Amino acid sequence: MLDVLGNLERTHSCGELREGDVGKKVVLMGWVAKKRDFGVLTFIDLRDRDGVTQVVMNEEDAGEAHSKAKNLRGEFVIAVKGEVVMREGTHNAKLATGDIEVHASEILILNDAKVPPFQLEVAGSENLADESTRLKYRYLDLRRPQLQHNIRMRARAVAAIREYFDGRGFIEIETPILLKSTPEGARDFVVPSRIHTGKFFALPQSPQILKQLTMISGFDKYYQIARCFRDEDLRADRQPEFTQLDMEMSFANQEMAYREIEGMFGHVFKLIGVELPAQWPRMTYAEAMRRYGSDKPDLRFEMELVDLSSELTGTDFAPFASVLENKGEIKCITVKGKADHSRKQLEELQEFVKRYGAGALAWIKMGDEITSSLLKVLGESKIAELAAAAEAEKGDLVLIVAGKRSVVAASLGALRVEVAKREDLIDRTAYRPLIVTEFPMFEYDEESDCYAAAHHPFTSPMDEDLEKFTTAVNDDTQHHLLGEVRAKAYDAVINGYECAGGSIRIHQKDIQALNFKALGLTVEKARERFGFFLDALEYGTPPHGGFAAGVERTCMILCGTENIRDVMAFPKTASAQDLMMDSPGEVDTAQLDELGIGIRTE
């Protein structure tokens, strides 16, 4: 039934024939994207990764090919021998190959295909099939031009990254995937060992320690396109398995790291014709939190947070008064020209901020008359004062949140982005990078009343804060000062996405010991987990630092998508399953026995 390929070779792809090729005898191969049957005349849209070419079968001059075409169905794989012919008055402006068509003299049916479980392309719409269906048949979904484009863009981005670092004298070094679990940070994926029953490897959350060891080994400049694994819940921009560009360099300070961030992203973004600035703006973490309520602010729009705390000092309104008493704050954003928000819209926005722990969302509408949810409790003149502080003019909407500092930042910061999306305030053609500097060294965890490493436990404190750091660790009464210690840690942010993060590391064992102590790790515990690394630090470790960039997040921006699955060939669902291969799956008991593992069922 089916034809054999034999020695037949393609002469062109389905996307490259042009007017200049008219008259050539060609061989094309690809998938049947569409068939239009006119009886004695049949048209096929032949698709491959490069594009679509129209193939014509005419009963009069290619009877055999024409009758064979009767059997063709969507997604059949065929080879077409024929001649490139100019289209006369029927060119198709939608196709790159639309000036020509191929008149088939012979068709080979290389393979047939079942009717796909969903239509690969629905004309003129985004009515794609349900994602679970598409994920089950991911190999079919990947045939869609959009995903073809994204996956190829990703390949080009990775190639550009390699090109950049190779050109800068960095050495690509592969580090092991089977590591040792270090129960800090994210949950590990764990791999049992057959040879060492009862013992486990862990998959890398990042090659952090290993890349630092390459500095101790004297490689000076390291990079790797590294697969990382974190057993945490997923998000639209988070998968349990992802790829990062990991780099490290010796004798480095922060500015040197920033230059590599700027250089690498600058090189990569040329792929989409975007010229990022040679030097990115810098902003401290504290300033980002104050102005945007976020450590990854989207700078494509304004709407900065304004502090109303001083205007409300001494207020009688009990909720605000108690917030200020408890060192909280009251802040707002001003939405230009949106005083016409309905009660329903405002309620939706209130529901939105409540997700971040905000108690309520107060508002001022600068309509023909000024109205506000706070009018009764604060009075007209105070409302006018707040509006003035918020720089709200006639027609504007002011949205106010009061509460703990962390809650106000999180809720208003998120609201700022949400409102910008809803009101279409974001310039989709803009790319606004930013380097956020001086991250805090520690994060306070209320539950355990402990300080945890904000970045990771090998991050160097800022020289300026070294004294404070030492005091905080060695003087129990000054422990709270840990919250004020800043680290030589930084993030690269583009359009509100954290694309890279890094730090200058600790290279002196005394400071590393101090840091473990700050984190509540005893010497014994630290040795148990990182002993090999602490040993290494003692053999002449150069000052070093680096960063890791999220390959998927970078590609999301390059491809203009908000979903990480759009830039991964075989992603997992929000519940961390692969619907195509149905993983994770069970293993048979023989396999478990060999590993000395039993499954507890309850």
Add this chain to the structure above:
RNA sequence: GGGGUCGUAGUUCAGUUGGUUAGAACGCCAGCCUGUCACGUUGGAGGUCGCGGGUUCGAGCCCCGUCGGCCCCGCCA
């Protein structure tokens, strides 16, 4: 762990106050058609309304539970 939302034909969706035989478009199958490219046209097939239970004379619709997709909070050194 929590919240929101969706689940009806292969696909995308509609389905009134709970009421006869659950509809449309695309796709699919068969025929006709010499210039289509969202071809047209004639005819046809295709349904466990996610699953389980309940209320009712009667459930796609109401109630309870459950499973799955997506999004969010927590989490993500």
